[in-house]
Amino acid sequence: MEATMTLAVPSNNPGGLDAEISEHFGHCDLFTLIQIQDGAIASVDTVANVEHGAGGCVGPVKLLHNKGVGALVVGGMGARPMQACADVGIAVYRAELLGLKHVKDAAAGLLAGSFALMRPEQTCKGDGNCHHH
Template sequence: METIRIAIPSTQPGGLDSEVGAHFGHCDCYTLVDVADGRVANIETLANMPHVHGGCMAPVNHLSQNGVQVLLAGGMGMRPLMGFAQVGITVYHGGDAASVKDAVDAFLSGTLVPFDRNQTCGGGCA
């Protein structure tokens, strides 16, 4: 049984019913969803790291150190997108989902697209 750990930027308090945070680096927290055999097996929340200009890799490394393999995000700059690629975290564009549950369901159904350079926001680290 393969388990995949997904992180979704979330509003407080986190969890499946929380809204998806509009931008990964400035979200309240992350909802971590472990998926096994295509089904949700575990849900946790993880506090976000302080995000200062130029400090894009802090949240990237924080998620990597917590076993995240997939990130569902609505917005990010080019630098963190490249950072996620460096640490082996695959990023999908999930910004249209109203809730964390909706984002996870969209990922599990295969309807989310990989985040690409054209979807990044300006400033590199906003």
């Protein structure tokens, strides 16, 4: 992990460290942005998600890229937004959300190195069987 990095976590309103993690990347209310500096949380901000229109979840990826996000913790996401993240240099970490409820849990897990990078075969296939994306 870089010395300074911005982490994004899909969140339910109102966002922030105590907010619940959203189970749906593309349809989350907002993203909590966590500035990590030297292995610790330096600041926390939120940014409203963009409309999930044509192009699927690529709009939120562009939003996060424009905000300088370097890492994203998700329970799951589709192949298209995952590829879009790769294209702009956002590392996607997959966290089983069953044990995570709040944004602070996702931040702590990332800082502890508990999450692996998401693999293409772990993406949601759009068949309705993927609950967390």
